Amino acid sequence: MVAKISRFHKKKEVSTIKKVFGWSSLALIALLGLFLIFYNVRIYQKRAELEGRAAELREEIAQLSQQEENLKQQLEISSTEEYQERVLREQGLYQKPGEEVVTIVPFEEPEQKEQSIKKWWNPWTWGVR
Numbered sequence: 001m002v003a004k005i006s007r008f009h010k011k012k013e014v015s016t017i018k019k020v021f022g023w024s025s026l027a028l029i030a031l032l033g034l035f036l037i038f039y040n041v042r043i044y045q046k047r048a049e050l051e052g053r054a055a056e057l058r059e060e061i062a063q064l065s066q067q068e069e070n071l072k073q074q075l076e077i078s079s080t081e082e083y084q085e086r087v088l089r090e091q092g093l094y095q096k097p098g099e100e101v102v103t104i105v106p107f108e109e110p111e112q113k114e115q116s117i118k119k120w121w122n123p124w125t126w127g128v129r
Helices: 001-009 017-076 081-091
Strands: none
Touching: 017 081
């Protein structure tokens, strides 16, 4: 009976070529897995960056649309005859028959001449009055 048990426990010898091939294939699979993990992280970072940029651009589009609406309203207002007449009257370029244009110029104080002060340490100011 001892002979039968030993028959089942025989160890097979594995050649060194098979061991090298097994370990190298395991290392290759591990490197491939690390590469894929690294690549997925890079893609995630790029995606987050692009989503942030997309949100900024959507906000900018909304602002530009609002600005476009404001400009359209201003264009509609400025194309009316009443607005054009008011602007021309403010500039003094338009008057109705019988009206006079009065232009008010802001008051400016005349510049005072600088009185030169004689300074005892500066000989260039001694002769100036």
